[in-house]
Amino acid sequence: MTYCCGILVRDGLVMIADTRTNAGLDNISTFRKLHVFEQPGERVLMLAAAGNLSVTQGVLNFLKEGFENPETKEIESALTAPTMLKAAQFVGKAVRRARAEAFDPSDQTNGVSFDVTMLLGGQIKGSEPRLFMIYSAGNSIECSQDTNYLQIGEHKYGKPILDRAANYDSDIYDALKIGLISMDSTIKSNLSVGLPIDVALLRKDSMELEVQTRIDAGDEYFRDLRERWSKALRAAHMAIPAPPYRGREK
Amino acid sequence: MTYCCGILVRDGLVMIADTRTNAGLDNISTFRKLHVFEQPGERVLMLAAAGNLSVTQGVLNFLKEGFENPETKEIESALTAPTMLKAAQFVGKAVRRARAEAFDPSDQTNGVSFDVTMLLGGQIKGSEPRLFMIYSAGNSIECSQDTNYLQIGEHKYGKPILDRAANYDSDIYDALKIGLISMDSTIKSNLSVGLPIDVALLRKDSMELEVQTRIDAGDEYFRDLRERWSKALRAAHMAIPAPPYRGREK
Numbered sequence: 001m002t003y004c005c006g007i008l009v010r011d012g013l014v015m016i017a018d019t020r021t022n023a024g025l026d027n028i029s030t031f032r033k034l035h036v037f038e039q040p041g042e043r044v045l046m047l048a049a050a051g052n053l054s055v056t057q058g059v060l061n062f063l064k065e066g067f068e069n070p071e072t073k074e075i076e077s078a079l080t081a082p083t084m085l086k087a088a089q090f091v092g093k094a095v096r097r098a099r100a101e102a103f104d105p106s107d108q109t110n111g112v113s114f115d116v117t118m119l120l121g122g123q124i125k126g127s128e129p130r131l132f133m134i135y136s137a138g139n140s141i142e143c144s145q146d147t148n149y150l151q152i153g154e155h156k157y158g159k160p161i162l163d164r165a166a167n168y169d170s171d172i173y174d175a176l177k178i179g180l181i182s183m184d185s186t187i188k189s190n191l192s193v194g195l196p197i198d199v200a201l202l203r204k205d206s207m208e209l210e211v212q213t214r215i216d217a218g219d220e221y222f223r224d225l226r227e228r229w230s231k232a233l234r235a236a237h238m239a240i241p242a243p244p245y246r247g248r249e250k
Numbered sequence: 251m252t253y254c255c256g257i258l259v260r261d262g263l264v265m266i267a268d269t270r271t272n273a274g275l276d277n278i279s280t281f282r283k284l285h286v287f288e289q290p291g292e293r294v295l296m297l298a299a300a301g302n303l304s305v306t307q308g309v310l311n312f313l314k315e316g317f318e319n320p321e322t323k324e325i326e327s328a329l330t331a332p333t334m335l336k337a338a339q340f341v342g343k344a345v346r347r348a349r350a351e352a353f354d355p356s357d358q359t360n361g362v363s364f365d366v367t368m369l370l371g372g373q374i375k376g377s378e379p380r381l382f383m384i385y386s387a388g389n390s391i392e393c394s395q396d397t398n399y400l401q402i403g404e405h406k407y408g409k410p411i412l413d414r415a416a417n418y419d420s421d422i423y424d425a426l427k428i429g430l431i432s433m434d435s436t437i438k439s440n441l442s443v444g445l446p447i448d449v450a451l452l453r454k455d456s457m458e459l460e461v462q463t464r465i466d467a468g469d470e471y472f473r474d475l476r477e478r479w480s481k482a483l484r485a486a487h488m489a490i491p492a493p494p495y496r497g498r499e500k
Contacts, residue, residue, distance in 0.1 A: 156406035160435050164480060165487050173492045181487055185410050199495065213499040225490050230414060232486030237415050237431055240478050242423045244471050245449065249463040 001192035002033060002153030004048035005182060006119045006131045007166055007175040008143045012203040012210075013121045013129045014172065016179040017048045018153075018187070020194035034198040035060060037078045040208045043124040045078055045087060046200050050153035051116035051136070058098030059091065059116065067097070084130040085142075088120050092138035099136065117152040122202065129204050157189040158182030176201055176211070177225070184226050197222070251442035252283060252403030254298035255432055256371045256381045257416055257425040258393045262453040262460075263371045263379045264422065266429040267298045268403075268437070270444035284448040285310060287328045290458045293374040295328055295337060296450050300403035301366035301386070308348030309341065309366065317347070334380040335392075338370050342388035349386065367402040372452065379454050407439040408432030426451055426461075427475070434476050447472070 004017035017034035031053060037045040047063070049056040066077030081087035095116060103114045115136040123129040131143035133150045143150045145168040151159065158181075165178045176199065186193045201211035215222045254267035267284035281303060287295040297313070299306040316327030331337035345366060353364045364386075371381040381393035383400045393400050395418040401409065408431075415428045426449065436443045451461035465472045 156439070157410055159439050160407055160410075161483065161487070163439060164483055176493050176495075177490060178487060180493065181490075189406070189409050189413060201495075209498060211495045211497065213495045221494050228490050229486060232482070232489065233411065233414055236479060236482030236486060237411070237428060239482065240427060240431075240475050241471075243426045243430065245426075245451075245461045245463045247461065248459060
């Protein structure tokens with residue numbers, strides 16, 4: 001399983017992804033799920049992936065090497081797309097191709113899912129930072145100011161804190177903090193999501209990543225955040241008065 | 251969708267269920283999902299159900315009316331089972347029968363799920379309070395002191411607070427409060443789980459419900475709990491220092 005989220009704020013974009021992959025419960029590995037394509041001063045693209053690892057790697061290879069646009073006969077890649085929307089569409093095409101290469105649709109017997117879901121966030125010079133989710137079918141949706149985050153993978157455990165705390169006017173480091181709390185809730189409840197966590201923070205118009213780091217089990221700040229959050233939740237529920245209900249009412 | 255949870259503590263048992271049912275997103279109704287079978291002084295059984303409503307009602311009818319045990323030729327029902335384990339096994343049999351009556355297995359075309367999952371909690375005189383989860387196949391698992399709660403339906407949003415706060419030595423009204431916070435998190439993130447909420451609290455050896463009530467949108471305490479919890483979560487995340495990460499590390 002996987003948990004990745006992207007949070008879009010007025011000042012930029014934060015993306016967070018875990019690194020645990022599994023083929024069955026007894027075959028667990030660490031793979032990077034957050035990938036950066038960057039031309040400093042020109043474009044920063046961040047891609048997070050959940051789902052079939054083989055298809056994901058196929059998509060990444062297409063993004064790096066590009067493929068020919070049948071109409072223009074030109075080689076397109078993530079680094080040549082003129083806008084974020086075109087880049088998202090390119091990722092959608094790459095997903096379709098990678099899935100088509102990964103399996104034989106007439107083979108219905110192996111029970112493996114070749115689905116992938118991806119988040120593509122970033123900024124290309126001359127336009128705003130944007131964040132997209134690309135589905136297995138190759139189609140996509142875009143994050144908006146109303147709901148300023150997108151999640152892929154095991155999204156439920158970490159959604160309540162995003163729903164309550166994340167908004168478009170949040171400070172960008174506050175958004176990063178909220179994302180890390182969301183990741184903590186997911187790691188706590190689902191063993192198939194695990195450390196280390198990759199983090200990227202792109203400040204609007206800076207055209208290069210302001211933060212790109214990996215948080216592992218020894219990370220002081222993340223350990224402190226987890227402890228404070230646990231303590232605060234305990235204190236919060238203890239501070240709520242006991243239920244007054246007694247007897248049979250209905 | 252549905253959310254129900256049961257929490258077992260040293261002093262007894264709490265069960266909580268929402269009441270929202272839907273047949274498609276555009277057909278939403280209110281149905282009781284928490285049912286009580288009681289012989290004061292003798293037994294208190296509480297059954298919560300998630301899944302197909304028609305199968306659920308079939309199960310309830312079997313529990314009330316009973317059916318013949320092919321071996322003993324006697325009519326068995328939830329009110330005649332001599333132990334909680336036998337009662338859970340009876341619910342399992344009732345689930346199998348109700349599913350068998352609800353659909354024709356040769357009809358693979360309608361796409362409707364006839365699955366149900368149930369929680370059965372309670373106490374029968376002479377033994378401890380026990381809590382079981384009964385699956386669609388009719389098999390069951392029992393709640394233990396190590397993980398002292400069981401959930402059915404949309405369980406993920408409300409699981410983190412249970413994992414952090416619920417334990418077997420909790421005060422029984424504290425367990426009720428934790429259950430209500432868990433329900434609040436679920437209602438907040440999943441529209442298909444909704445008020446009113448049915449609540450039952452059984453104190454060990456009292457052999458009758460100490461609380462049986464319905465919490466609706468006008469309920470003062472629940473409104474206050476939701477507000478306090480929201481405020482506490484906001485305060486908790488704001489009290490955590492900002493992430494110290496800067497620059498490119500890895």
